[in-house]
Amino acid sequence: MHLLPLLTLTSGLLSYTLASAPALRSLDTAPVLHFTLTRRGGKFAPTEFARDYVNLTYLAEELEKTEARFNLTKREVKGNKLVRKAKNNEVGGRDPSALMGEVAADGVWYAKVKIGDPPQEIEMDLNMLVSDFYVVTTTSRKGSRYDDFFSQSAQKSLDRPYPTCYQHTDLFTLPAINDPLPLSFPYCRPSKFSRNTLGPSGSSLGLAPSEHLSQTGSISLFKQLLEKEVIQHPIFSLMLINGQDGVLSVGGTAASTIEMVVSQTENALNQLDGTEKGDVGPVEKLAPLVKRSRHGKEVVTKREDWETGWVWTGVQGAEGWWQLLMRGVWVDGSKVLQNQAVVIDINSPFILAPPLAVKAFYASISGSRPLPPPFSNFYVFPCLNPPTLHFEFSGTPFPFMQGGRGAEWSGIPGGKFSLGRLEAGSGYCVGAVVETRMGIREERDEVVHDGKKGRSTPSRGGLGGNGMRDVWVIGEGFFRGVGGVFDFKEHRVGFRAY
Ligand SMILES: *[C@@H]1O[C@H](CO)[C@@H](O)[C@H](O)[C@H]1NC(C)=O
Ligand SMILES: *[C@@H]1O[C@H](CO)[C@@H](O)[C@H](O)[C@H]1NC(C)=O
Numbered sequence: 027m028h029l030l031p032l033l034t035l036t037s038g039l040l041s042y043t044l045a046s047a048p049a050l051r052s053l054d055t056a057p058v059l060h061f062t063l064t065r066r067g068g069k070f071a072p073t074e075f076a077r078d079y080v081n082l083t084y085l086a087e088e089l090e091k092t093e094a095r096f097n098l099t100k101r102e103v104k105g106n107k108l109v110r111k112a113k114n115n116e117v118g119g120r121d122p123s124a125l126m127g128e129v130a131a132d133g134v135w136y137a138k139v140k141i142g143d144p145p146q147e148i149e150m151d152l153n154m155l156v157s158d159f160y161v162v163t164t165t166s167r168k169g170s171r172y173d174d175f176f177s178q179s180a181q182k183s184l185d186r187p188y189p190t191c192y193q194h195t196d197l198f199t200l201p202a203i204n205d206p207l208p209l210s211f212p213y214c215r216p217s218k219f220s221r222n223t224l225g226p227s228g229s230s231l232g233l234a235p236s237e238h239l240s241q242t243g244s245i246s247l248f249k250q251l252l253e254k255e256v257i258q259h260p261i262f263s264l265m266l267i268n269g270q271d272g273v274l275s276v277g278g279t280a281a282s283t284i285e286m287v288v289s290q291t292e293n294a295l296n297q298l299d300g301t302e303k304g305d306v307g308p309v310e311k312l313a314p315l316v317k318r319s320r321h322g323k324e325v326v327t328k329r330e331d332w333e334t335g336w337v338w339t340g341v342q343g344a345e346g347w348w349q350l351l352m353r354g355v356w357v358d359g360s361k362v363l364q365n366q367a368v369v370i371d372i373n374s375p376f377i378l379a380p381p382l383a384v385k386a387f388y389a390s391i392s393g394s395r396p397l398p399p400p401f402s403n404f405y406v407f408p409c410l411n412p413p414t415l416h417f418e419f420s421g422t423p424f425p426f427m428q429g430g431r432g433a434e435w436s437g438i439p440g441g442k443f444s445l446g447r448l449e450a451g452s453g454y455c456v457g458a459v460v461e462t463r464m465g466i467r468e469e470r471d472e473v474v475h476d477g478k479k480g481r482s483t484p485s486r487g488g489l490g491g492n493g494m495r496d497v498w499v500i501g502e503g504f505f506r507g508v509g510g511v512f513d514f515k516e517h518r519v520g521f522r523a524y
């Protein structure tokens with residue numbers, strides 16, 4: 027088997043590289059905090075163990091879960107701007123005291139953070155659709171817990187930024203920072219009588235660009251890190267190494283690190299191919315920050331300005347999410363769609379496309395067709411003929427889940443673009459670009475709702491629904507081989523292939 031040694035090797039390399047973080051810091055122009063990212067529950071697995079065909083029921087459930095996360099906000103006019111705000115009473119299973127962003131859910135990317143003295147390690151879920159950082163501690167044993175009772179350094183306050191939360195200050199132990207740092211955050215304990223107290227404990231790190239999405243109104247972790255001069259740039263970057271490991275960099279990027287890990291992994295893999303598989307030996311021999319030049323001499327990786335080498339695109343649309351204009355979608359070298367609005371969400375296991383776009387997209391892949399209801403959001407294509415895809419931002423096409431490298435990839439037929447065979451022995455594979463009707467459904471719901479109040483209904487282009495009509499969701503798949511930097515100050519996103 028190829029897969030297991032690869033994963034062990036990659037995670038070995040990752041911790042190895044991150045362990046040398048102090049050395050990396052001294053080469054960076056500004057301080058950066060690198061956190062290891064993990065996908066809860068392992069990589070997205072649309073096929074059952076040891077099978078190469080999908081479980082459509084599972085896919086449909088995952089699609090529903092993904093869409094539901096976009097359903098917690100509404101749009102509002104603030105001043106002369108259109109902004110996103112939390113819907114009232116609609117978040118967290120209709121409990122008015124729950125905050126947006128479920129903690130400890132399966133399939134979500136998280137980093138670990140240590141809070142308190144002695145430090146208690148908890149999981150911090152990334153959430154690009156909300157903007158609060160908060161810690162939830164419930165009475166159940168599920169999830170990861172921070173309990174102020176066991177921390178000598180906890181400073182409580184009577185300030186309540188949200189019904190079930192107190193504004194707390196405690197020491198955070200951060201990567202590559204010697205002294206623990208006091209940071210303030212909403213510490214939420216659902217009441218003993220609420221259903222939410224049976225849910226898991228954990229924390230949520232909101233990464234959305236707009237403070238209008240904050241429900242607690244407390245100062246974000248990013249702002250505190252900037253104020254305390256722990257970081258200098260109000261940016262973060264996401265780079266995935268594989269389906270379950272990645273790096274979140276706060277205040278900078280991990281571009282050079284990741285490129286090194288990727289190239290070293292490839293080198294090590296090439297060596298592995300020739301030798302005993304499962305031997306993880308080469309890891310020890312790799313030296314950090316040293317690359318081999320074309321002439322075989324060792325060169326120290328050059329210090330890089332964090333802005334160069336990235337293709338930047340400005341954030342647009344209602345203020346709230348990382349929404350961009352995708353200039354083109356390319357299939358086998360032809361542009362088949364242009365000027366599509368997209369929202370970036372690393373936790374989406376699919377690429378979601380609105381109905382008209384998904385039709386045009388699959389129309390350009392010969393032999394593809396939608397599945398019959400109830401699975402008509404999914405399309406299949408011939409496994410032996412996977413398309414070569416590019417998503418274009420600001421004039422630069424980025425390879426997207428390229429499937430051109432033969433019919434097999436990690437045991438899944440149909441290449442990287444494939445979620446798996448339609449059924450056992452089928453020549454058709456399910457595509458990772460999936461139709462979403464959430465924007466349209468939402469507008470329809472809104473129409474009914476407003477009708478009851480006897481108000482005239484805002485139609486297309488109005489404030490109806492969540493504003494996701496004609497908008498794509500670019501999920502985890504795009505980040506296989508493409509890194510992203512998210513800039514809070516300049517309201518822009520940078521991409522780069524590695
Ligand atoms: C398919 O997925 C569903 C939902 O996750 C699960 O209940 C079911 O057992 C799975 N089917 C098979 C054949 O494994
Ligand atoms: C989205 O929220 C509305 C209420 O605001 C609800 O009627 C609808 O069922 C929700 N849709 C999903 C997919 O959760």
